[in-house]
Amino acid sequence: MYPKSNIPWIVQSLKFFMKTNKLTQSKLSELTKVDQGQISRILAGQCSGRGDAIIKLCKYAHIDAHNPSPDPIGSLLLMETIKEVWDGTESGARAIVDMLRAARRMPH
Structure with missing residues (x-):
């Protein structure tokens, strides 16, 4: 349940x-x-x-029904910024992912 x-x-x-x-x-x-x-x-x-x-x-x-996490699709700011900076390539997507993961490790 x-x-x-x-x-x-x-x-x-x-x-x-x-x-x-x-x-x-x-x-x-x-x-x-x-x-x-x-x-x-x-x-x-x-x-x-x-x-x-x-x-x-x-x-x-692969959805964890017990522990919902925030959905980035719900953030217009985030989605618009990704559209703005992403060049549409797989390597560009990987670069954005790497930057986001690095930012997560930074002190807030």
Whole structure:
């Protein structure tokens, strides 16, 4: 079980996972063996916080349903700044990641 208060974050994380991996509900259903109708209800936020379906989906998507973390997608400032500085290449992405990780180790 996980707190019901985590459901909105879980739903947002699942939607992001599906979008970035170009997965439809049908394809996710096929991959996880979770009924497509159940996936639809979960993505609509119509879930109780109990049951195996949401746990299976979270495990597949590597989402920790018990410990939600802030979603950087929710920060317009962060996303706009990344768009501004990223050159669109994989090496550019790695450089940004390296800088962010280095900044995390700096004293605040």
